[in-house]
Amino acid sequence: MTVKIFDTPDVQDFLKTVAGFDQEGGNERAKQIMHRLLSDLFKLIDDFDVTPEEYWSAVSMLNALGGQTQFGLLSPGLGFDHYLDMRQDAIDAEAKRVGGTPRTIEGPLYVAGAPEAEGFARMDDGKDQDGETMWLTGQVRDVDGTPIAGAKVEIWHANSKGGYSFFDPTQSEYNLRRTIITDAEGRYTARSIIPSGYGVPEGAPTDLVLKSLGRHGERPAHIHYFVSAPNHLHLTTQINLAGDPYTYDDFAFATREELVVPAERIEDAGVIAQRELDGPFSEVVFDIELAKTDVAELQTRHARPRAKEDEQDQHSQLAGTAKV
Ligand code: MBD
Ligand code: FE
Numbered sequence: 001m002t003v004k005i006f007d008t009p010d011v012q013d014f015l016k017t018v019a020g021f022d023q024e025g026g027n028e029r030a031k032q033i034m035h036r037l038l039s040d041l042f043k044l045i046d047d048f049d050v051t052p053e054e055y056w057s058a059v060s061m062l063n064a065l066g067g068q069t070q071f072g073l074l075s076p077g078l079g080f081d082h083y084l085d086m087r088q089d090a091i092d093a094e095a096k097r098v099g100g101t102p103r104t105i106e107g108p109l110y111v112a113g114a115p116e117a118e119g120f121a122r123m124d125d126g127k128d129q130d131g132e133t134m135w136l137t138g139q140v141r142d143v144d145g146t147p148i149a150g151a152k153v154e155i156w157h158a159n160s161k162g163g164y165s166f167f168d169p170t171q172s173e174y175n176l177r178r179t180i181i182t183d184a185e186g187r188y189t190a191r192s193i194i195p196s197g198y199g200v201p202e203g204a205p206t207d208l209v210l211k212s213l214g215r216h217g218e219r220p221a222h223i224h225y226f227v228s229a230p231n232h233l234h235l236t237t238q239i240n241l242a243g244d245p246y247t248y249d250d251f252a253f254a255t256r257e258e259l260v261v262p263a264e265r266i267e268d269a270g271v272i273a274q275r276e277l278d279g280p281f282s283e284v285v286f287d288i289e290l291a292k293t294d295v296a297e298l299q300t301r302h303a304r305p306r307a308k309e310d311e312q313d314q315h316s317q318l319a320g321t322a323k324v
Contacts, residue, residue: 003046003049004046004047005046006042006043006046006047011042015035015038015039015042016035018034018035018038019031019032019034019035019038020034021035061205061208061209064205064208065205065206065209068204068205068322068323069318069319069321069322069323070204070205070206070322070323070324072108072319072322072324073108073200073206073322073324074205074206074209075108076105076107076108076251076252076253076254077200077206077209077210077215077217077251077252078209079253081105081106081107081252081253081254082104082105082252082253082254084105085103085104085105088103089102089103092233092291097233097291097293097298098291099143099289099291100143100233100235100289100290100291101227101235101237101258101259101288101289101290102237102256102258102259103235103236103237104236104237104238104254104255104256104259105236105238105252105253105254106224106226106236106301106304107224107238107252107254108319108322108324109156109164109167109224109322109324110156110224110226110306110307111156111164111165111166111174111177111306111307111308111320112306112307112308112309112310113174113308114154114156114174114177114178114179115174115177115178115179116178116179116180116181117178117179117180117181118180118181118183119180119181119182119183119187119188119189120180120188120189120190120191121178121179121180121189121190121191122190122191122192123155123157123175123176123177123178123190123191123192123193124159124175124176124191124192124193125171125172125175127172127175128159128160128193130160130161131159131160131193131194132160132193132194132281132282133191133192133193133194133277133278133279133280133281133282134190134191134192134193134194134195134263134281134282134283134284135189135190135191135266135275135277135281135282135283135284136155136189136190136191136192136223136283136284136286137187137188137189137190137283137284137285137286138187138188138285138286138287138288139182139185139186139187139188139287139288140153140182140186140187140188140227140229140287140288140289140290141186141287141288141289141290142232142289142290142291142292143289143290143291143292147182147185147186147187148182148186148229148232148290149182149183149184149185149186150181150182150229151181151182151186151188151227151228151229151232151290152179152180152181152226152227152228152229153179153180153181153182153188153225153226153227153288154177154178154179154180154225154226154227155177155178155179155180155190155223155224155225156176156177156178156223156224157176157192157195157222157223157224158176158195158196158197158198158221159171159175159176159193159195159196160193160194160195160196161196162195162196162197162198162199164176164198164324165177166307166308166320167307167322167324176192176193176195178190191275191277194221194241194263194282194284195221195222195223195241196221197218197219197220197221197222197244197246198218198219198222199217199218199219200217200218200251200324201323201324204323210251215251216249216251217251218246218249218250218251219246219250219251219252219254220240220241220244220245220246220247220249220250220255221240221241221244222238222239222240222241222250222254223238223239223241223284223286224237224238225237225238225239225286225288226301227288227290228290228299228300228301229290229299230299231292231293231294231299232290232291232292232293232299233290233291233292233293233298233299234298234299234300234301235288235290236301237259237288238254238259239259239260239261239284239286240254240255240259240260240261241260241261241262241263241284242260242261242262242263243262243263247260261284261285261286262284263282263283263284264282264283264284265280265281265282266280266281266282266283267280304319305318305319306319307319307320308320
């Protein structure tokens, strides 16, 4: 087919009307962005000769994704989350905010309000029989190497089946989610269980989109962090455990070389006793460096609808309904 109508005055005028350019009300940025988005999509339809069948199956897929609150899951799969990180890295570099542990994506499974502890917390409820005991520890420092006491370290991760409490109703409230305040030496320590990797639910709309690209929806075993301290840049990051088949093949593109951490198996009876554990365990050490900033907005996590973040906010409530 050779029909190309995108560049005609009729279509160009139509796009301006659709985007509300001739209307007084509305939001100027919304109009500009919608105009560009629709223009790009209309052009795509022209260029690829998209058929009505293809168009309506795409609409149906969007309805299915939205109906199961899965855009927050597809988003990292299509690279948007990592792309935003790449942009933020470039913005930081331009502002000469350099150094520190690299950021990587938050993902859709954070839940606000986890229990807070000083220095040490046990994160698991002891009910996951398949979970290998994990001793997770590290020191928070500034870029000069000075330990930061009183830093806030929020940690969340999956259980031995790859499920996250709250989204997985079989787990207890805030299981595998804690906030730990670093001690006088800037250290945090958690007793937990080694997480398994996560897989996008089989047959879910996100899975269908990924399969249409010949891709899988697997993530390696990983542990999420928010780290913050006064006068330092808020850090959103994750560690990926070394040796997982998906460590370097993450569907969410979150892996960064500096964030791949080994889990060391410890069987020494003396160390087991000293940690008050009941058998061999795996130790994961992750030290964190925070860059400095005086800018208040950069010291806290950016706004985003998050489960339990704001009970008054409908978007936050919806974020908690994701079928993941
Ligand atoms: C996860 O656990 C996750 O971290 C991301 C980014 C997407 C899906 C599940
Ligand atoms: Fe995750």
